[in-house]
Amino acid sequence: MTALGMTTEEAQASTTTTLSPVHVAAIAGELGLPAWKVLATASLLETGAALAFVARYRKEATGSLDEVAIAAIRDGMERLRALEKRREAILTSLQERELLSEELRAHLSAADTLTALEDAYLPYRPKRRTRASIAREKGLTPLAQTLWTQGASINPTEAAAAYVNHGNGVEDEAAALAGSRDIMAEWVSEDGRARMAMRDLFMTAGMVRSRVVKGKEEKGAKFRDYFDWEERVAVAPSHRILAMLRGEKEEFLSLHVSPPDDKALAVLYRGFVKGRSPASEQVREAVDDGYKRLLAPSMETETWKLLKERADETAITVFVGNLRNLLLAPLLGQKAVLAIDPGFRTGCKVVCLDQQGKLLHSEAVFLHLGAERTSKEAQRITALTKQYKIEAIAIGNGTAGRETETVIRGLDLGKQVPVVMVNESGASVYSVSAVAREEFPDQDVTVRGAVSIGRRLMDPLAELVKIEPKSIGVGQYQHDVDQTALVKRLNDVAESCVNAMGVEVNTASRQLLAYVSGLGPQLAGAIVDYRDANGPFHSRQELHKVPRLGPRAFEQAAGFLRVREGTNPLDATAVHPERYAVVEAMASSLGCTVAELMEDAGANGKLDVEQFATDTVGLPTLMDIKAELASPGRDPRDQIEPFSFADGVEKVSDLEPGMKLPGVVTNVTAFGAFVDVGVHQDGLVHISQLSDDYVNDPHEVVRVSQQVIVTVLNVDMERNRISLSMRS
Numbered sequence: 001m002t003a004l005g006m007t008t009e010e011a012q013a014s015t016t017t018t019l020s021p022v023h024v025a026a027i028a029g030e031l032g033l034p035a036w037k038v039l040a041t042a043s044l045l046e047t048g049a050a051l052a053f054v055a056r057y058r059k060e061a062t063g064s065l066d067e068v069a070i071a072a073i074r075d076g077m078e079r080l081r082a083l084e085k086r087r088e089a090i091l092t093s094l095q096e097r098e099l100l101s102e103e104l105r106a107h108l109s110a111a112d113t114l115t116a117l118e119d120a121y122l123p124y125r126p127k128r129r130t131r132a133s134i135a136r137e138k139g140l141t142p143l144a145q146t147l148w149t150q151g152a153s154i155n156p157t158e159a160a161a162a163y164v165n166h167g168n169g170v171e172d173e174a175a176a177l178a179g180s181r182d183i184m185a186e187w188v189s190e191d192g193r194a195r196m197a198m199r200d201l202f203m204t205a206g207m208v209r210s211r212v213v214k215g216k217e218e219k220g221a222k223f224r225d226y227f228d229w230e231e232r233v234a235v236a237p238s239h240r241i242l243a244m245l246r247g248e249k250e251e252f253l254s255l256h257v258s259p260p261d262d263k264a265l266a267v268l269y270r271g272f273v274k275g276r277s278p279a280s281e282q283v284r285e286a287v288d289d290g291y292k293r294l295l296a297p298s299m300e301t302e303t304w305k306l307l308k309e310r311a312d313e314t315a316i317t318v319f320v321g322n323l324r325n326l327l328l329a330p331l332l333g334q335k336a337v338l339a340i341d342p343g344f345r346t347g348c349k350v351v352c353l354d355q356q357g358k359l360l361h362s363e364a365v366f367l368h369l370g371a372e373r374t375s376k377e378a379q380r381i382t383a384l385t386k387q388y389k390i391e392a393i394a395i396g397n398g399t400a401g402r403e404t405e406t407v408i409r410g411l412d413l414g415k416q417v418p419v420v421m422v423n424e425s426g427a428s429v430y431s432v433s434a435v436a437r438e439e440f441p442d443q444d445v446t447v448r449g450a451v452s453i454g455r456r457l458m459d460p461l462a463e464l465v466k467i468e469p470k471s472i473g474v475g476q477y478q479h480d481v482d483q484t485a486l487v488k489r490l491n492d493v494a495e496s497c498v499n500a501m502g503v504e505v506n507t508a509s510r511q512l513l514a515y516v517s518g519l520g521p522q523l524a525g526a527i528v529d530y531r532d533a534n535g536p537f538h539s540r541q542e543l544h545k546v547p548r549l550g551p552r553a554f555e556q557a558a559g560f561l562r563v564r565e566g567t568n569p570l571d572a573t574a575v576h577p578e579r580y581a582v583v584e585a586m587a588s589s590l591g592c593t594v595a596e597l598m599e600d601a602g603a604n605g606k607l608d609v610e611q612f613a614t615d616t617v618g619l620p621t622l623m624d625i626k627a628e629l630a631s632p633g634r635d636p637r638d639q640i641e642p643f644s645f646a647d648g649v650e651k652v653s654d655l656e657p658g659m660k661l662p663g664v665v666t667n668v669t670a671f672g673a674f675v676d677v678g679v680h681q682d683g684l685v686h687i688s689q690l691s692d693d694y695v696n697d698p699h700e701v702v703r704v705s706q707q708v709i710v711t712v713l714n715v716d717m718e719r720n721r722i723s724l725s726m727r728s
Contacts, residue, residue, distance in 0.1 A: 018046060019077060026112065027076040037063045041073045050517035051492065052499035053556045057576050059620035067496055083114055090121050099124050115199075119192040132186035135179030138168045143176060144183035147279045154279040177282060184283060185290030188272060189298065197267050198295060202303045205259040206233035210244045213254055220252030233257060233303065238314035239671050241307050242477040249480075257303050264291060312481040314670055319486065320493045322474035322668050322704045327497040329460045329705040330638040332420075335391035338384055339454025340408070341424070341446055342400035344368045349446040350381070352388040356507060357455045357462075359440065360388055362447045367407045368400060374407060382411050390417060394457040396424035396449075402650040402678050409644070418642055420457055421678070423666060423705075425473035426464070427452045435466045435511060457640070461497055466511045469494055474704055476669040491515075498560075501635060502574055505543070505561045506536040518556020523549055537563050540571045562633060569595045573632040575625055582612055583625060597629060604630045643707050645678030652679050652715060655722065659712040663724075665702050673702045675710055675724055683722030685710060692727050701726075 019027075019042050027042075028035040040061045044054050051074070055067045062070065090108060094100035104124070111117035127133075135144075143163050147156060160176035170176050188194060212220060212227035220227075226244050247253035258264075268287045273280055334355040341349040347364040354360055361384065366377045384390065393413070395405050401421060408419050430436050431448040440448050455463040469490035470478050478486060498515040505513075505527065513524035523546070530546045531537065540558050543549055549557075559576035566572065570580055586607055587597040597603050607629075609622035646661045648654065655677075663675040666682050673690065674682040690701045702708065714723040 019080065023077075023080045026080065027073060030076065031069065031072050033065075033069065033073075034063070037065055038073055041065060041070055042077055045070070045074055045077065048552065048556075050495070050556055052495060052560065053517040056499070056574075056624075057559055057578075057621070059624075060616075060618040064620050067492075071492055083112075083117065086114060087111070087117055090117065093126075094121075094124060097124075116192070119195050122192075122195075123190045130186065131179075131182040135182045138170050138179055139163065139165070140170070140176060140179040141183060144180040144187075147177075147180055147282045148184060148187070150274045150277055150280045150283055152275070152277045154277065156278050156282050181282060181286040181289060184286035185294060188268065188287050188290035189294035191271075194268060194271055194295070195299070197271070198264065198299045199302065201259045201264055201267060202257065202299050203233055203306070205263055206257050206303060207231070207259070208233055208236050208241075208244070208307075209256045210247070211254050211256075213252055216252045220247065220250070223247040223250075223252050226253055233307065236307070237670060238311035239476060239669060241311040242315060242480050245304075245308060245311075246477070246480055255304070257300050257307075258296060261292075264296070268295075309482075311477075312485060315476045315478070315481050316486050316489050318668065318670055318699075319470075319475035319478055320489050321699050323469055323472065323490060324493050324497060325668075325704040325706075326472065326474055327461045327464055327494065328501075328637055330640040331459050331461075331635075332392055332457045332640050334458065336389055337392050337394055337454040337457055338381070338388070338390040339394040339396075339422075339450045339457070340365075340404055341396050341427075341450035341453055342367075342398065342404040343446075344400050344403075346446075348400070348404055349450045350384065351447060351450040351454060352384055352390065353451065353454045353458070354388075357451075357458055359443075359447075359451055362443065362450070364446075367404055378407055378411055381408060382413065385413055385417060392457060393417060393419045394422045394454045395419065396427065396453045397421045397676060398424050399680070402645065402680070405645070405678075406647075406650070420640065420643065421645070421664075421676075422453050422457050423664075423676070424449070424453050424456075425666075426467045426471050427456075429471040430467050433466070439509075461501060461637075462509065462512050465494055465498065465515055466509065474667050476667075501637070502560055502562045502633070505563055506531065516557050516560050518553045523553055523557075537566070539563055539567045540577055564633065569598055569632070573598075574628045579617065579621065579625060582617055582622070583629070585612060586625075586629075598632045601630065641707065649678055652681050652717065652720065652722065655679060655712050655715045657712050657714060661710055661712065663708055663710050665704055665706045665708060668698050668702055668704060670698070673698050675708060677710065677722075677724070679722075681720055681722060683710065683712070683724040685724045685726050689713070689723075689725035689727055 024035050024039050024042065028038045031038070040063075041054065044058055044061060049058070051067050051070050054062060054070050055065065087108060091100065091105065094104065107120050108117065111120050140163055143160060146154065146159055156177055157173050160173040160180070163176040164170050164172055170179065208229075208231055210226040210229040212223070217227065223243070226247055229244070231240075244253060244255055248255050265288065268291055269284065272287050273284050336355055337353045339351050339353065343349065347366040350363055350365050351359055352361040363380070365380050367374050385393070393408060395401055395408065405419060405421060413419075427449045428445075430452045431445040436445075436448040436452075440451065452463060464472060470483075470486055495515045495517070498512060499517050503512055503516055510521070510524045510528050513519055513527055514521045516524070519527070526546050526548055527543070537543065540561060540563055543554055543558065543561070555578070559574060562573075563571040568580070570583060575583060583594055583597070586609075587594045589611075590597065590603050590606060592600065592603055604626065607626055609626050610619065612622055613619060643662065643664065645663075649659070649661060661677045663677040663683075665673050666676050667674040672684050672686040674684055676682050685702075687695050687698055690698055695701055708726060710724040710726055712722065713725050716722075
């Protein structure tokens, strides 16, 4: 029996991981989880198990941890491994330079964070020649050590006289004392406790200051809010930090962060200066110099790095939440769609798609070249709607979108054909991608873009996974944050959404299959190639015939792949094949077939799942099975609701303060939400205007794709900004 099917007790007794018990305890303490859950989860992840698989099908082993907790354990494991790798590199470097004492080894081994490790290593780290190293070369270290004791009887000038050496460049006592202070200043700047105290002070009492670069006022107007800005580090929000850093990167702003000098020096004096003897005054001068010349610049760099990391984390979290809501947005479902990529001069690209999203027809229709021409061309839309039995019309919300919508809504299409504006952000990225070229090698980019708009209406998730997540356009400063961390988190949420919905193996694209637990691009391609060569799959077991898809990949992926209308009704559900025998036992206990159990809600209600518990199948799994049998293969996403923008409001100049308008949330940030009200420019509902009540996190009130009613507060035509409110 492997850890994958273990009970809680067995997992505690037998689960193994390359993480040390100390690291397991550290992650458990950080996350507030029992150590056995961390240990079991780490073991599963180290065998290559995907987050979605562990969360859904290994609840007994992990104690029903969700994907967020499992991802946090994974990230903790990666962080600790990086720490150990760095520790090993430092120890090797010190060993090679014959600097590694047992005391230093113990000090380095006790460091439990990368920052603490680097602080311990800093005095021994190879560095360029410094004022302190030059003073040491002149033989002034003993003088610095003498003064450092701050004995009351020490006369600094008399002590320095012994180190005057014209050959070494120490011309007089003053030069000797200056050199010794350089050495002491470096000791102050490299002291671990001092650095920790300064880090805390910079974060708690530090001030962020932003100033415009002289002569850049006009060209840097977009950063005018930060031309003379100052606020506490402790309260500076992520979006302002990222905005200021962007301004600095573009050379419009100069940034500085520091606490008051007197507070910083007071902390250091308490740590290093003993009394008021002449030697103590030398140390005091060294502390002043060490802080201003060495420690403060180092702490400022670290503080900006930490502020950037925190701002990145907030921005990425915002992006992740938006992407999840966008991927799981309401869908039209399998209906024939006519999709329009609007345009003025070059016309509107129109495509007709069948219920599976297959391209049936495309052409350009000119709807904005005068009333007579428009009327004639618009009849093509009516004719195509009838010819291809269109059930819905999708219109991209970009240039000419509202104008096109007005024309289409004026046609006699019948009430059964809804007209829906679709957010086309990222459609242009898809249209020029390798994926689009592979799907439509003989079509131009305008046709590909229109197809993408139509398919987004049918199934946002299936279409949006074809686009690199960060190109979808629902983030906050997504181009400024750590790109590796961003891609990792966005891929996590895309994988989570795909697996939560399940994937129909006979119709899914390579891109959609690639996000299925245990697959990836290569196996996804192998499944599509097998399907193309052999026809549709009739069962999950047939997946074993796919080249290179071995038992491990099958175990990871099978529960998330659906085979509708296959030979086994359970293949269309989220029940994993490894638990089919359990379902068969459930059906047998009620005297019915599995199919009958799935169709009879009354039979499901009679199930006492506890009687089917075993050493390898616990109550969490049994409850999941019962819930799935009650609504087998159900898509939990909402169906799309009818929506239309306000008539007569198509451009920014149409807006007036006080107007109440329908809109759709297009993006949620830490400072508010952007809403499309149909004027080709999204308006901002500041966080203070999201609700009559206090709002800490905009995601608590709004989500991407949500339909809302807003009030126009202000229209800034010069800066093309719209201020909106959702308050009553």
